[in-house]
Amino acid sequence: MIRRLxxxxxxxxxxxxxxxxxxxxxxGGANVYGQIITAEGFAxxxxxxxxxxVLTVAGVLGITIPALLAVHLKLPKWRPVLETxxxxxxxxxxxxxxxxxxxxxxxxPDELAGTPVGDVLVSIQDPELPWVLVIVYIVLALPFAYRxxxxxxxxxxxxxxxxxxxxxxxxxxxxxxxxILPQLRPGLLGAAFLTLALxxxxxxxxxxxxxxxxxxxxxxxxxxxxxLSVAVSLAxxxxxxxxxxxxxxxxxxxxxx
Amino acid sequence: xxxxxxxxxHRRFGDVTALDGLxxxxxxxxxxxxxxxxxxxxxxxxxxxxxxEQPDRGQVLVGGTDITGTPASRRGMGMVFQSFSLFPNMTAxxxxxxxxxxxxxPAPARRRRAExxxxxxxxGEKAKAYPHQLSGGQQQRVALARALAIEPAVLLLDEPLSAxxxxxxxxxxDEIRRIQQRLGTTTLFVTHDQSExxxxxxxxxxxxxxxxxQLAAPDELYHRPATAFVAEFVGTTNRLQARRVSPDTVEVLxxxxxxxxxxxxxxxxxxxxxxxxxxxxxxxTVVARTFHGxxxxxxxxxxxxxxxxxxPSPLASGLVPGSRVALTLGDVPLLAA
Ligand SMILES: Nc1ncnc2c1ncn2[C@@H]1O[C@H](COP(=O)(O)OP(=O)(O)OP(=O)(O)O)[C@@H](O)[C@H]1O
Ligand SMILES: [Mg+2]
Numbered sequence: 034m035i036r037r038l039x040x041x042x043x044x045x046x047x048x049x050x051x052x053x054x055x056x057x058x059x060x061g062g063a064n065v066y067g068q069i070i071t072a073e074g075f076a077x078x079x080x081x082x083x084x085x086x087v088l089t090v091a092g093v094l095g096i097t098i099p100a101l102l103a104v105h106l107k108l109p110k111w112r113p114v115l116e117t118x119x120x121x122x123x124x125x126x127x128x129x130x131x132x133x134x135x136x137x138x139x140x141x142p143d144e145l146a147g148t149p150v151g152d153v154l155v156s157i158q159d160p161e162l163p164w165v166l167v168i169v170y171i172v173l174a175l176p177f178a179y180r181x182x183x184x185x186x187x188x189x190x191x192x193x194x195x196x197x198x199x200x201x202x203x204x205x206x207x208x209x210x211x212x213i214l215p216q217l218r219p220g221l222l223g224a225a226f227l228t229l230a231l232x233x234x235x236x237x238x239x240x241x242x243x244x245x246x247x248x249x250x251x252x253x254x255x256x257x258x259x260x261l262s263v264a265v266s267l268a269x270x271x272x273x274x275x276x277x278x279x280x281x282x283x284x285x286x287x288x289x290x
Numbered sequence: 291x292x293x294x295x296x297x298x299x300h301r302r303f304g305d306v307t308a309l310d311g312l313x314x315x316x317x318x319x320x321x322x323x324x325x326x327x328x329x330x331x332x333x334x335x336x337x338x339x340x341x342x343e344q345p346d347r348g349q350v351l352v353g354g355t356d357i358t359g360t361p362a363s364r365r366g367m368g369m370v371f372q373s374f375s376l377f378p379n380m381t382a383x384x385x386x387x388x389x390x391x392x393x394x395x396p397a398p399a400r401r402r403r404a405e406x407x408x409x410x411x412x413x414g415e416k417a418k419a420y421p422h423q424l425s426g427g428q429q430q431r432v433a434l435a436r437a438l439a440i441e442p443a444v445l446l447l448d449e450p451l452s453a454x455x456x457x458x459x460x461x462x463x464d465e466i467r468r469i470q471q472r473l474g475t476t477t478l479f480v481t482h483d484q485s486e487x488x489x490x491x492x493x494x495x496x497x498x499x500x501x502x503x504q505l506a507a508p509d510e511l512y513h514r515p516a517t518a519f520v521a522e523f524v525g526t527t528n529r530l531q532a533r534r535v536s537p538d539t540v541e542v543l544x545x546x547x548x549x550x551x552x553x554x555x556x557x558x559x560x561x562x563x564x565x566x567x568x569x570x571x572x573x574x575t576v577v578a579r580t581f582h583g584x585x586x587x588x589x590x591x592x593x594x595x596x597x598x599x600x601x602p603s604p605l606a607s608g609l610v611p612g613s614r615v616a617l618t619l620g621d622v623p624l625l626a627a
Contacts, residue, residue, distance in 0.1 A: 202393055
């Protein structure tokens, strides 16, 4: 009885705002959802956010996978070091990180203007595709990705599996493709999804650095068109859920095949 | 014909010496048991032979060819590990066929071979099962089939049975031997369980601190151990006080036996070489008895230490804790401790 009541309360807590938002967006008859796609700046912001997300996922996995494999297969002594390193981004508040990054970026057009370093600093601030955000997001996503993948590797004795594969005649690429990656897959999906969700929802950094990602664009239009901004919020929530569902469905299908 | 030769292998990990000049040669088709206490270098020796570990010094020869620098993937050795090592994302058949798949053997041929091998280890109907659907014993059978699928030059087994319970362990042990003899595969079987090594190996190598202390057939190892370490490690032994009566004779339990040396000595005697008889005038008493079917083990207090004797059960029927007994020494050569 109490459990049901608790469940009901929690359900209401989540549902009421969602339903209220939805009612608000369809109130008045106009098809707000149809307007999203054509709204000024939406397409650019959405494309930018997705590109950043994909690049960040690639970057994070590109860093964590080799690092984890090295630690699990060859250099177990370095594990505590890497573990500590992977936690540092959690200890630094994003706002501190951003202020630091902004100061550094400022050197590009000013003190270091014309030097190779200055050129790099300027080019990573391209408002169309701000690489600097990819770099910052990689740092922010690292702890989550590292933990998820590490947990996946810890559960299985990769070193023995790798030895077994090598002993049976598998080359390194074959061992990686047929033994290590399948072993990592659940962790990979989890890490990719966490990173994706983090990048798609990140506001502080992109807003302070003045790049128009989806959340930043959302805030901007919420002043001018409240209905539209709520509709986009709802839509992006549903979009994220769908991604999550797709990821877990994919995972389940692989397991039973 | 010598199939495998390990020559003067040295390997250190930091300041631990795992292999300290290990020499071992294995005849073709032979099953060698490698026995020794924990940490004596058994696994390291096996891993060096498999190519997972490089020796600091020394050579590995297979079929007369030096393969010390050859990577593991090109040595063609089958290995079964102590921990379960099946690829969890592949079926039993997929696991067995793995070595053939990376050798680019066509699919129908490798499927046939996988079925054949699963049949050989008694798991014909489990071909489609995933590792998590198999018991520990079944997983190790599949691992054995997987190792044999590539027709290995040498089969390496690193305590493959230690994670299994006693009954499965004995059954699988005998099966490994049966299959090994049928296929004639040269095999190195590492274990720290002496009965396992003695029961299935053609010859047993006893390792101590990274060196082979003795390499001999099981009965020779048991009856003519080369050193006190081997005698005490293989089977049960008693340490008895021997009193010197002449430069080449000592007296133990009232019997005189040849043993060169000076002064009194400690000697090693197997339990079955000690006879026990009731004797009311004796100062020795039985302190414990345990029944082992045909034999009964009696523990007798002698000069403050316990001596165990295995006597045929009918002869031990009247001997219970508290009985006064006399001990005699059977006609065996003595080994100084
Ligand atoms: N990779 C390694 N790093 C550091 N030390 C190691 C490594 N491998 C083995 N050793 C050390 O070398 C010694 C021999 O180890 P090895 O595993 O060969 O022993 P073992 O005879 O197989 O023992 P067990 O019966 O416990 O399996 C041990 O002291 C061990 O701690
Ligand atoms: Mg070992």
